[in-house]
Amino acid sequence: MHPERFTVDSNRKYLARLGAGLAAGLGAAALVWTGTAANAEIAGPQGDFEAQIIGGDEVAEGQYPWLVGLGSPGEGTPWERQFCGGSVIAPTVVLTAAHCVEDAAAGDLAVFSGSVDLESADVAETAVADLHVAPGYNDPVAFANDWALLLLAEPVDAEPIGLSADPAVFDALETAGWGLTEDNEYPTVARWVEVPFIDDDACAGAYPGETDAVSMLCAGDLADGGIDSCSGDSGGPIMAPGEDGGLVLAGIVSWGYGSAEAGHPGVYAEVAEFDEAIAEVLADWGV
Numbered sequence: 238m239h240p241e242r243f244t245v246d247s248n249r250k251y252l253a254r255l256g257a258g259l260a261a262g263l264g265a266a267a268l269v270w271t272g273t274a275a276n277a278e279i280a281g282p283q284g285d286f287e288a289q290i291i292g293g294d295e296v297a298e299g300q301y302p303w304l305v306g307l308g309s310p311g312e313g314t315p316w317e318r319q320f321c322g323g324s325v326i327a328p329t330v331v332l333t334a335a336h337c338v339e340d341a342a343a344g345d346l347a348v349f350s351g352s353v354d355l356e357s358a359d360v361a362e363t364a365v366a367d368l369h370v371a372p373g374y375n376d377p378v379a380f381a382n383d384w385a386l387l388l389l390a391e392p393v394d395a396e397p398i399g400l401s402a403d404p405a406v407f408d409a410l411e412t413a414g415w416g417l418t419e420d421n422e423y424p425t426v427a428r429w430v431e432v433p434f435i436d437d438d439a440c441a442g443a444y445p446g447e448t449d450a451v452s453m454l455c456a457g458d459l460a461d462g463g464i465d466s467c468s469g470d471s472g473g474p475i476m477a478p479g480e481d482g483g484l485v486l487a488g489i490v491s492w493g494y495g496s497a498e499a500g501h502p503g504v505y506a507e508v509a510e511f512d513e514a515i516a517e518v519l520a521d522w523g524v
């Protein structure tokens with residue numbers, strides 16, 4: 238059985254933040270509590286909504302060579318300890334969500350790379366030497382500027398993904414991670430799904446007063462739901478086609494009301510808005 242982990246409750250961002258903090262800060266009893274609350278919620282008010290990465294498929298080895306899991310160091314398999322995702326943007330740097338690590342110290346974190354299967358013997362575990370949480374996190378609204386950088390203790394064998402420089406109108410987007418599936422399970426093999434881009438006005442309409450058009454972008458099936466990122470995917474990538482036929486990092490899994498509900502798309506930190514701030518941190522770290 239999977240150990241209880243923090244999950245995002247369906248419509249209270251407060252819990253999401255609390256959960257992430259607890260996951261990073263540890264505390265088994267607290268983790269049980271958040272896990273239970275989230276499960277109750279998933280089975281609760283929305284009843285029959287199709288919760289998965291919702292609506293997606295398994296990631297193949299090598300499909301997203303920058304995709305890493307973020308978890309706690311210690312006992313148990315990487316899958317048992319993973320609580321967020323991340324993207325390798327330089328051999329020693331991972332970009333993730335601020336809400337995944339805001340209450341953590343570097344020593345509370347471990348990065349899992351090397352396989353899409355977190356139960357595989359091929360997974361490498363790397364310690365975190367330093368972390369930088371976006372100074373603008375939660376400003377001007379909750380979850381604004383939801384990004385953070387991890388400096389790794391040693392380089393990982395992963396292919397970094399380039400950052401999108403255009404705040405944007407995207408077309409096809411795809412997101413991936415080890416978050417909850419439609420079966421309300423944490424998969425051991427990462428999953429991915431293609432999600433349509435939703436423009437700022439439509440997203441603001443879905444979440445009145447809660448979005449920041451500057452630092453957030455939205456994606457999902459607004460009319461029908463059924464496809465989305467979900468709890469445990471936070472910090473991981475949402476990707477757009479790049480100029481050379483590859484993918485660029487358009488955003489970071491951040492928040493949403495529930496998962497895959499019609500009318501409530503996924504919200505992602507918009508990377509192009511802080512690509513320069515990221516470059517400055519890398520320069521400070523001498524990367």
Ligand code: ARG
Pocket residue numbers: 245253257321416465466467468469470471472490491492493494495496497502503504
């Ligand atoms: N905050 C979540 C996490 O910590 C991710 C939520 C994404 N939700 C969504 N409906 N797309 O894992």
